[in-house]
Every structure is written in C-alpha cells, then in structure tokens.
Amino acid sequence: MVADACGPLHVYRTDPGDFHGAIASGTFGTVQLATVQAGPHSVERTERLAGQAAFTPLYLTCVLDGEVQVSQGGRTAVARTGNLFSHDSSRPFRMSMRRPIHMVSVKFDHRLVDLRVGLEHPLRAATWSGARGASVLLAGLLRSAALHMTELDMTVADQLGTSVASLVTAVCAEKLGRAGDDPAAARQALLHRVKTFARARLGSAELSPSVLARSHNISLRYLQLLFQDENTSPALWIRNERLGRCRDDLADPRTAHLTVANVAERWGLDSASHFSKLFRERYGLTPREWRRQASPTRD
Template sequence: MHLETQHDGTLVFGYLDTDSPDRFRASDTVLVKAAAPYAAEMRPERFGALNTCDISGEHGVQVSPHAPAAARDGAHLLGLLLSGDGTFEQDGRRCPLSPGDFVLYSAERPFRLDLGGNYRWFVMHLDSGTAKLMRLARNTTANQELPRSPSGRVLAAMLTELAHRARDLGPVARSEMGEHVSGVIRTLVREAGRQSLPADQAHVLDRIIDHIDRHLADGLPPVEIATAHHISVRSLHALFQRQGETVGAHIRRRRLDRIRRDLADPALAHLPAYTVAARWGIRGPSHFSKLFKAEFGVSPREFRDRFRLSAAQE
C-alpha cells in the first residue's frame, strides 16, 4: 500500500494492484478524506484472478475514485462491509450498508463510499469476464436489493467466510475459491436482469436446463430440446429470452463452465485444452480459444498456467 498526502485528502494505491508503485499506473488509486490523519490496516490477498484487500480503520472515511487511474483501467469491483456502517453512491443510487451487505460498483464512473468509525471493508477487483458482464447488465451498481436476493445471500456468506479464512487457505484452494466466487457473482448479475416466470413455466425451464446439463457433450439442436419437452421451438426460445439470453448462449456458457472446471483439474493436465473442449461439444482450437477468452477474460492457456503455478506453490 502507498499513501500520498494531498491538499484535499490522501491518495491511496497499491492495496489491490500490488505490483504498481506508481499512482499514475496503478489501477486502484482512490482519494480518501478523513477527519484524522488517514491510517488503516490493509491485508491484500489473491484468489486466482481476483485481487482482494481486507481494510480496517478506526476513523470514518470518505472514498472517491482518482480520475486518472479510473479512466484508464475501467475496473469493476465488489465491496463487502464486515463491520461498522456506511453508504455507497453511484449512478444516482444510494445504497446503505450494514455488516454483511455488499455492493457492486465501477471505477469507470464517479462514486462515493462513506464508512463510519471502526470499520472493516473487504474489497475485490473482479476478473475481466465478470466485468464485461457487468457492463452489459443494468442496475447492478449500487443496487441495495442484490445482497437481499437468494443468490446475493449465498454470495455474502461466501465472501464473509473467505475474508475470515483467507490466511488458512493454500494457493490452490485460493485459486479455486476465486473461480467459485466469480461464478456466483456472474450468476447474481445475470439473475438481476431476468424476469420471473409463472410456476408452470419455471418448472418446464428447470427440466429443460437439467436436460441441457445432462447432454452438453451432444449436439443439442433447439428442435430436439423442444421435442423432448413437448413444447414448440418458439416457446423454447421465449422461455430463455425472458431469462435474458438465447438457448444457444445458455448452452455455450454451460459448456464453457464445464471446460473451465476440467482445465483446472490436475488429473486432466495431460490433455490439450482443445481436446478438453471437444469433449464438451466445442470444436476447433481457434474458435474455442476465442469463446473462452470472451467469457472468462483469459485464454485457456493462461487459465491453466495459473492453476499449475498455484499447485507448484503448495
């Protein structure tokens, strides 16, 4: 962590982007205003592609983005309040925070975080794949309803335990936990844009999703899926459109999730990435690599190398 005193507060950087000693290059620079000279205990950790920092302070603070860093990086973040009280404002929304509440936000745009005294704030820099999804979603930043949704409650519990147990996890476990957390955040963001379905339609969709998961290695043309569930192809597409995606996009995403899981499996490390992808119905090395990077923000090789490095550090 680096601090630079300014006339209007303290510039703080290097708590997430720990590799950059220069505030003009760091992606995490913020301006902190406090009644007393700013001081805090910061404990950075890395969970695979996720950089986090557990921050504790005795005095209340007001935090806003530092324009040069925010304009360059376009970072998307998640902040979880572990103790104390606070508020977060962005995009015209004001989100009150109590212990256990989290907020999604973007450093691309102005924000204001106010934390009362004796606070503990756990902040996470999201991976590029999740950030891309957030850019396409609506009403996710400073949305106080997200932590209260079913997926939000699961995520808040995961993050709270992660913050408390971080030092007890080994390198491989931290990487795997990062993947799990990213998956739940993506589920939460997608869920925020979905329409609710009547009970009978929700039941049909549940059966269709289960069918797709059991046949991901097969062709899965829409007409076969519709026929298997005694509905028209038009009705099939309508069910998924109300969930904010197409049938094809859902199948592709579920296949990529399975491929990502297998690429992280040491028992399958001897198989080329494109062979793993072909087992789940995605063929063509170049095509697969483009799909994987678009979904997760890294190439299959980079993803696999990250897990190999973590295993070597055990």
C-alpha cells in the same frame, strides 16, 4: 496504499487524529479479493480519475462490520453489517464510511456478468440484504475468505475463485434482470439470462442456438441480433465457452485422470478429432500440447 489496491482515488479523512487502516488482497482464479479495515474515511473517483485508471473492474462488497454509503449514477445506497453492495469503478463514484469499517470486496471483469465497460446498468450503487438466496452463500464465503486469505495454497485458491465467481454471477443476476423501460437495458438483461442458461448446460451436446431461442421464447433471428451486438454469433459463443471450459480442465490437476476425449465429451464436444482442430484454431496448440505446457511435471 488505497491507490495501489483500487486505482486512482481521492481519499478523505473524516475524523481528526491518527488514521489506521489495513488492506490485504489476492488473485483467485478470475476474480480478486481484498479485505479492508480502516477508520472513518471517504473515497471518491472523479470523471478525470476514472479516465486515468488502467483497470476498471466491477466491485461486489460484503460489509463485515460498519456502514457504507455509496453514490453512483444518480443513485445512493447504504449497506450495513451483513449487507452486500456493488459499484462500477469505470465511472465516477463516492463512498463514505462514518465509523470504522471492515469489509471484503470481489473485483471482477465486466464480462463475468455479460456487461461492457461504459454501459448503464443496475449494478451501480446497488445493495443486497445478504440474508436471502445466493447472497447468503456469497456473504458467508467472503467472511471465511477474509479470515483465511493468506493461508490458501494455489489449488484451494483456484477453487475459491471458481466458487466466488459463480456466486457473484448468481447474485448480480437479480439486479441485471430488472430492465425497466430502457430497450438497450432490456436486451442486455435478456442476453445475460440466455448466457446464464447456456453456461449451465454446456455439457449437453443438445445445446444449440435453436434450443436457446426456443427456451427464451424468441426467434432465432432475434437471438442472433443479441449476440451480434457483441460481434459474435450464438453458435460461436457456445463453441468458445466450451473450448474455454476444456482448456481449464486440461490445465487442472484435479481432472488429470481424464483423457482429452473425456474432457471434450464433458463439455458437449463429442468428436475428439474435431475438438482437437477447434482447440488448435483458437489457442494455437493441440489439447495435448496445452496440457503438457500447463502441467510440465505430468508424465
């Protein structure tokens, strides 16, 4: 059961007698949520098991009741009731629960927080109090989701996924901003800040590579080098982010009242004809074709 929900793991009982546990999970937009209630136990992913896993997301977990000790990458952290903790399932880790545990986890792709699989980063065995800033909001949302996960219809589920993804990004930004003395980590932290800044301003037609460079006190050339590490450019990344938001809006029944031109303008793309050309180049369909395909009942 654990392997089905979390991928290959060694699972160890720590108490004699019967063992009871329950896992419920679901996909909500770009993230997955899973609630776990279980007796005392520990789990371990070895180097060999990490190499066997088909899906190796990051996890951000809220402890609803109990205590978890998580060890990864030479660090060990303890999360108690109300705390959040994170780990990276692409690398070896161990978690120990010495008494009954109730927790809810967000599973998400590394790209949500601008990381690459295999890269060293501060989200390995990291903890948050769950009582400050965005952590409070995320912890509250996850508590509610754990209670009502099976009752949500598709529209509400997508909205929940969007909210959770946004809060996960905000919570992780605190740790990712601490680069330390590692130059590679410093570049990654800066790139994350640049992308977070840009995502909050995609609707502005004024957003450009020059604005990003100026706002972060770096040269345009250095900005280009940051994005070059990911085989793209600042301008192309901004364009693709905008097109992705447009694609989501065109498939969303809540924005069905907007014209294609309105959707394009909403995300900083003023020319409807140019937008249609860019959209087709990226997705192989025109915006109207995509909208009809995504919403076949729409007139």
